[in-house]
Amino acid sequence: MSQRPNRKPKVALLYGGNSEEREVSIRSAKAVHRALTTLNYPVEKISVSKDLISRLKNARPDIAFIAMHGNSGEDGTIQALLDALKIPYTGSGVLASALAMNKTMSKRLFIENGIQTPSFVSARKESQNDIAEDIRSSCGYPAVVKPASQGSTIGLSIVKSAKELSKALKMAFVYDNEILIEQQVKGAEVTVGVLGNSNPVALPTLEIATKTKFYDYRTKYTAGLSNHIIPARIGKKQRELAKKMAVAAHKALGCRGFSRADFICPKGKDPFILEVNTVPGLTNLSLFPDAAKAKGISFKDLVSKLIDLALEEKSE
Ligand SMILES: Nc1ncnc2c1ncn2[C@@H]1O[C@H](COP(=O)(O)OP(=O)(O)O)[C@@H](O)[C@H]1O
Ligand SMILES: [Mg+2]
Numbered sequence: 434m435s436q437r438p439n440r441k442p443k444v445a446l447l448y449g450g451n452s453e454e455r456e457v458s459i460r461s462a463k464a465v466h467r468a469l470t471t472l473n474y475p476v477e478k479i480s481v482s483k484d485l486i487s488r489l490k491n492a493r494p495d496i497a498f499i500a501m502h503g504n505s506g507e508d509g510t511i512q513a514l515l516d517a518l519k520i521p522y523t524g525s526g527v528l529a530s531a532l533a534m535n536k537t538m539s540k541r542l543f544i545e546n547g548i549q550t551p552s553f554v555s556a557r558k559e560s561q562n563d564i565a566e567d568i569r570s571s572c573g574y575p576a577v578v579k580p581a582s583q584g585s586t587i588g589l590s591i592v593k594s595a596k597e598l599s600k601a602l603k604m605a606f607v608y609d610n611e612i613l614i615e616q617q618v619k620g621a622e623v624t625v626g627v628l629g630n631s632n633p634v635a636l637p638t639l640e641i642a643t644k645t646k647f648y649d650y651r652t653k654y655t656a657g658l659s660n661h662i663i664p665a666r667i668g669k670k671q672r673e674l675a676k677k678m679a680v681a682a683h684k685a686l687g688c689r690g691f692s693r694a695d696f697i698c699p700k701g702k703d704p705f706i707l708e709v710n711t712v713p714g715l716t717n718l719s720l721f722p723d724a725a726k727a728k729g730i731s732f733k734d735l736v737s738k739l740i741d742l743a744l745e746e747k748s749e
Contacts, residue, residue, distance in 0.1 A: 441474045442495035442744065445488075445520070447511065449480040452503030453587050453608075461715035462500040464722075468736040469498070481506065489518060496743055497522040498736075499712055504582055507712040508534040523743045525711040529687040533709045537581045537613050539686060543706055546685040548678050550706050551616040551697075555581070556602070558610040564602070565595050572616035578602060580609035591617060620699035623665045625679035626713065626721045627692045628730075630742055633683050635676035636724035640665035661720065663727040667698045675704045682709050690742045693721050 446469065448462030449455060462478065469476045477492045479485065481501065489497070497520050499506055509531035515522045525533070532538050543550040554567040568576060578601040579589040588608040590601040605612040622643070626636035640662040664672055679694040686692075686709055693713035696704040713721040717732075725735045 441472070442740065443475045443493070444469055444477070444740065445492050445494035445497045446476055446478045446500060447481050447485075447497055447506065448478065448500045449482070450501045450503075450505030450511075452501070452505045452507075453583065454503035457714055457716065458501045458503075458506065460717075461502070461719070464716055464732065465498060465500050465736055468733045472733055472737055474740075481511065485511075485514070486518070489515075489520065494520060496520065496740060498740065499523055500715060502710075502712050502714065504534065507710070508582070521743050523739045524690040525686075525688045525692065529689065530711050532686045533688065533692070533711045535581050535611070536579070536708050537611060539682075539709060540613070542685045543682060546681055548681050548685065548706055549703055551577075551618050553613050553615040555611065555613045557612075558606050564614070565598060568595075568598070568614055572614060575617040577615045577617050578605050579613060579615070580605045581611040581613055583608050588612075618697040618699060618705045620697045620702075620705075621665060621667055623667060623675055623696045623698050623704065624720050624724075625675050625694050625696065626724045627679050627683040627688070627694065628690075628725070628738065628742075630689050630745060633680055633688075633692075635679050636721070636730075637663050637727045638665040638667070638672045638675050639663050639720055639724045639727075640667065641720070661723050663724060665698070667704075668701070671698055671702075671704060678704060678706055682706055686711075690739055691721065 446462055446466055448458045466478060479488050497515050499522055501507060509527040512527045512530050537555045540550050552572045554571050556564050575591055575593045577591055588605045590604055592598050592601045622641040624639050627633045642660040642662055644658050675696055682694050683692045688711055693710045695707040698704040715722060722732050722735060
């Protein structure tokens with residue numbers, strides 16, 4: 434039987450889910466869908482719910498494009514299901530996704546690999562005995578309290594003294610049984626995208642200039658509340674270092690395809706890495722696509738590159 438030459442792989446575009454970042458996922462999927470259609474990929478959009486397995490079996494895709502953020506889709510669970518069904522997918526595998534989703538685990542790996550990250554204390558809901566003492570002896574105040582496994586600045590707050598601690602802990606524990614309390618670092622908010630499998634390369638540094646106190650959910654997803662400045666205004670040496678650190682973090686966690694590392698860069702000092710996102714936002718306001726564009730990679734090119742990288746993985 435003759436095969437159609439250069440038939441594009443059939444893509445199942447997975448989106449939605451029930452994470453706090455569901456709305457962003459829907460927006461990412463819209464943008465990715467538009468790109469895939471323009472590029473002539475046969476594509477089926479699948480809103481992820483209980484019937485995911487039967488929908489995938491019916492769709493019989495060659496590849497799944499995961500446009501899901503947060504603790505459904507970015508944490509390794511969907512990836513495990515796709516592995517079991519032998520469907521290749523964009524982005525990182527099960528372990529890297531799960532490690533990156535948990536900020537405590539990622540920070541342990543950053544430290545082990547010499548990638549500077551703010552000092553921290555981790556705490557679990559069931560044993561909060563000596564947190565105040567631990568904070569005093571390790572990271573001090575002001576400190577940032579956040580759930581270990583959330584995104585989009587959800588459940589995060591700044592604590593200026595021990596007095597404010599219990600309220601902040603309570604808020605973070607709403608979202609996770611595990612939280613971390615981190616030294617607050619003051620400086621420029623910088624993010625660095627990384628693209629590739631075994632030889633990943635960093636995209637240009639991107640500085641986020643916000644008009645709000647935090648780079649929070651509303652700021653991230655409302656046009657005009659933040660500006661992207663490429664490259665970041667942090668000095669050449671720091672820019673190169675942030676790019677090196679982003680690639681090192683991508684490798685330390687075992688990421689594939691793409692990732693985006695968030696940093697705080699204090700003036701004239703080495704950057705501090707905060708976290709790695711394994712499914713960075715792919716909306717028209719998003720950071721990763723903007724940094725890619727600055728390197729001459731259009732949104733369409735990016736989408737097809739992610740598919741190529743995912744299929745390359747399959748043949749390894
Ligand atoms: N240790 C810290 N020092 C200063 N600012 C922080 C710190 N941790 C978080 N932030 C602020 O909160 C934002 C979100 O934190 P981050 O760790 O990237 O989690 P997520 O993006 O998953 O919610 C950061 O972009 C930064 O503005
Ligand atoms: Mg972040």
